[in-house]
Amino acid sequence: MSKDFLYNDIANAIASQIRTGVLKSGDRLPSVRILCKDHGISMNTAKRVFLELESRSLIDSKPQSGYFVSRQSDIKLPLPEVSRPSSVANDKEPDELISTVYADMGDDRLTLFSISALSGDLLPLVKLKKEIGHAIRDLKDAGTAYESLQGNVKLRRMVAVRSLAWGGDLHENDVITTNGAINAVSLCLMALGKPGDTVAMESPCYPGTLQLVISLGFKVLELPTHPVTGLEIEALKEAIPKINICLLVPNFNTPLGSCVPDEHKKEIVNLLSRHDIPLIEDDVYGDLYFGMQRPKCCKSFDKEGNVLWCSSVSKSLVPGFRVGWVAPGKYKEKLLKLKRIHSISSASIIQESVANFLKTGKYENHLRQLRRILQDNYQNYIHAIAQYFPEGTKISRPQGGLSIWVEFSKNIDTRKLYDLAIKQQISIAPGRMFTLQDQFENCMRLCIGLAWSTEIKFKLKQLGNLAKVMQMN
Template identity: 75%
Template sequence: MSKSFIYDEIANKIAFQIRNGILKAGDKLPSVRTLCQEHGISMNTAKRIFLELEAQSLIESKPQSGFFVSKLLYLNLPLPEISRPSLIANNTEPNELITKVYSNMGREGVTLFSISVPSGNLLPLAKLKKEILYATRELREGGTEYEPLQGNVKLRRMIAARSLAWGGNLHEDDLITASGGMNSISFCLMALGKPGDTIAMESPCYPGTFQLAISLGFKVLELPTHPVTGLEIEALKKAIPKINLCFLVPNFNTPLGSCMPDEHKKEITALLAKHGIPLIEDDVYGDLYFGSQRPKCCKSFDLEGNVLWCSSVSKTLAPGYRVGWIAPGKYKDKLLKLKLVHSIASVSLIQEAVGNFLKTGRYENHLQQLRRTLKNNYQNYVHTIAEHFPEGTKTSRPQGGLGLWLELNKQTDTTELYDLAIKKNISIAPGRMFTLQNQFQNCMRLCIGLPWSDDIKFKLKQLGSLAKMIR
């Protein structure tokens, strides 16, 4: 067994025990020396495990005493339930609700807890402007010519280089660029499926994805999902005979923020490959981890070329730039043909600018700061929620990403809460948005990508007061 696997296995096991209440706040953990003896690992590996858990705010060190399960307030809030959707494909879209919530984008004076993107105040806008100017000088004809069909070479090269961090080991020729993450997913769905096919997804899931699938004539099968570890593998196994495609967000999916353990990713990847079912993997949140190490992807374990790995900079750098990409594995020719028909080429100027931003190291510097901010925001949000929301409120415990999932009392209708909150210029994303079924009415997602301030804290307090009124 490799050292990195042992490290991940032990760290994930302790994290699971803490998040699920097996280890309680204040419990003392084994010493570094004891961990070494119990698992046959080195002192450095044991220290690294504790540092990783500390980085996730799960444990805290006390001088001369050792490591203890953190007593942070958010650890006392219960976890939301594992979702239990009907295992029958459905296509009842909450269109009116989705339209109502997303119509708030761009409205001045509204606090957008509902839109899962980082605030412009957290993005390196001035540096990006310089990269655009630089790209117009560097590209032939100022960037007015068509790009190669696969997309900007510099961008693909940089994405491939970054894939080494999560075991992707991609080459620039393995990648195809697209106009944002949703465009990448759209190409994958059109290339691999046909009207009437059934696609499996996590439940809850991002509404744009199931809206896209339904618009293409797919049936959507929602599967049970754990708020910490993601898709329930046994449910997927039972669904295998019913499905033609699978779409997953293994790393910090929205709205739950769950992150699949590596062993789950490996098992799911092998299971789907065995049955010839393509896996479309959306890794748009993968770079927004709160711990010390970027999580692996299902693509890391793809031996058959059966995983189509999609991502973009929409959640990390520039939502409006619409820069995305796909590593389509053995389906590359199908994707290239589809891109040629639908878009001919990508936007060369923007892709060159993003490629250069990655090449200079500015992207990684920006990500380090963004990750710290999001982690602090998450903790501030949950502390405020614990103090001001109704008793019994449950919150997810994301290990990265931009979303926080709340589960309120069963009698609380978050669509009604939305109507009350928007009158105070607060926009939330009601839970019913994230499903095609009659569920999650008492849940909501909050975006943690807004800079923390006294005003944001006040808005959360107001939201908690409104929730108590409904109850």
Template identity: 75%
Template sequence: MGKSFIYLELANAIAAQITNGVLKPGDRLPSVRLLCQEHAIGMNTAKRVFLELEARSLIEARPQSGFFVSKLPYLRLPLPETSRPSVTAHNNEPEELITKVYSGMGRADLTLFSIGVPSGKLLPAAKLKKEILHATRALSGGGTEYEPLQGNLQLRRMVAVRSLAWGGNLNENDLITTGGGMNALSFCLMALGKPGDTVAMESPCYPGILQLAISLGLKVLELPTHPVTGIEIDAFKKLTPKIDLCLLVPNFNTPLGSCMPDENKEEVVRLLEKHNIPLIEDDIYGDLYFGTQRPKCCKSFDKTGNVLWCSSISKTLAPGYRLGWIAPGKYKDKLLKLKLVHSISSAAIISEAVGNFLKTGRYDTHLHHLRRTLQSNYQNYVQAIAEYFPEGTKTSRPQGGLALWVEFDKRVDTVKLYDLAMKQNISIGPGRMFTLQDQFHNCMRLCIGLPWTDEIKFKLKQLGTLAKML
């Protein structure tokens, strides 16, 4: 790791000691001066280490006393187990359950813990309306004409500029716009896979991706996945000969919220490169980090164009705008042909408005507030879970994103919990939705994108009471 990221390396090492229990809640950390001496670093670097750990809420500063390990409830709640799916590809899709859960989308009478998007109350709707009006004036024909096949030039430039933050070094010609994140993934799978091919994914995995793969006639091989660090590298190496494609969400995936370490991302890229297996990277949550540094992407380590990097604004700015993009690497021509056949053009007004929103810096201001809100929500959720949920409940420890994964005792069936909760106008995401195999029956996903209120706290208390009944 370069010198500019030494602080992050040290912060990660201390964070690991805290989450693994080596450092206990209330323990005092070395002073800034002592950290400088022990690791031969400057004062500014040492201060950044503590800022990073504070941003993750792992430590707290006490005036005149120094830094101490936080006494937060998630340090008491155990982590869920690493998933252990079958090494055989499956396609046992829980279609009925997925349909039932997602039928509640948009219902104002429900508390939608089940839908993984930020609440509209957390989004800059008024500012976006102004950008839409500006776009209609700026575009030829008021936005009624097709835009170029590759997409709006300003938007692609702004996405390329932002890629510098994670080491992407993209330019506008590397990118193709799409009708949202799922549309980007769909194009990638259609371009690179054929019926009968095997695609590897995390387990658990977002239901929409599983359904997409099945609809295209692909077999899904679910990978053992740790709730903090993502896919298990040793298991992945053994399974590589069985796969034709790989689709991963390395940064704050849903439902676990795991984030692959940089060395794991690089190893995956090199391994797939060696075997000429394309890697589709869904980086839709990458901007929702809780710390001070945006995580790198697998694309950061791509030297041959074998990684197709996909993202969108669906989880950060405007789910309803249906705007995404792909940096398809060496597969660009295939993706352009598919876009021409399936959609011809993205929505010109939306692309122009979002491109300008990024250009003016308003997007970064919005993200700063959204990230702080989501991190605070996560802490509040876990506090409520520690207080109201059954003894032995386990929770994930996401360092970004919108998802919190909850694992109950084996006796709690979360499909039954869903049915009971719906009678209280509460919708959750039962764990069985996130797999094609017979697993995760005692797990659920909660979306942390709802503004924290006394009502949300009460709904979590109700959920805990229902879980205890089961």
């Protein structure tokens, strides 16, 4: 019996028990280990079973507790379609639309469903302020001197220690600190390619990354992407002759929130390594998982230094600190040279503060609470969308991260929906922002990083009503 047959057979059997009422809302499911033992399957196959059930909104995972039948399992919202972008590389960006939406950032009058970041209510601000004071006191010359080129050693050491959680084996000397993850990705692109080269990316993809790639003179080849399992590997195989660099967000990418299964990550790393194509891995959402454990990174399977792993605390702790890092593998010296040219040094006090936050365990405590909040937010959004949005609305099934991808019927243009919503003090991210092609006009991204409230629920209701009116016209 094949692994695919087992995976589907077991998932369908459990789904049938949920739908027929044998397993009821709130019931606890067997653990991954018990499922392995009972069915004679591998850990990866068992995890795929649970991932599939979560993608159907039939079960929920709770950290340190296990898997449970979802209290929202009676809500039937279909998945968005697998993206089918053109196979021709492109460099046309929706600059005006992106500029319009990002101009909303920082406007306290608006409900910012459009910006993929945590609201201040979810940040440990008091504790962070204390760490800044400690950093000024403990650093030589109160942190006024230049930091070493490679970055704060304590921060690099903590990043290396935390890599064990995702199957990494980093040393502090493998890591270079940066001004956020986007700066890390920028340095990687400049180190790896030249104007005119082609970068393979998921479709849809984060607008900031698209703009960065185009600004450096590269072309983008968007690849078909599944809303649950991420990049379609067969599409990547076909694209190999056309690409020079691959840039992926395997764990909970925005806007889909998809997570590439571990066996697919390994296959991607091996495929690119065989063809000497470097992989830039943006893992900025990796710590925001809803399940029992952090997903592995592509870097976990990198044996030749071909994966440049980038991350930061911008999405998980504090956006404004701009603390990021990269483990560039065999490209380390190239990145150090570029960092010296473009920024010389990183902010000593801020990096020391974040390093202490990680070292004392405060970061992990914060993450445990934050993951529960985000998972609850996701469930609240599902319920509100099912209740208030037009019939036939499709949504993604993120297993972590900060985003939900919403797909309407073809007659709803989300650029026009944005114009209507902004009059109600609501900002959304139209789907056309997330591609260089003419697609996703009927889609949008919603951020779940806002503290849930009756006001947020009301704004979703308003948004749904606007979409209903558009669908009728």
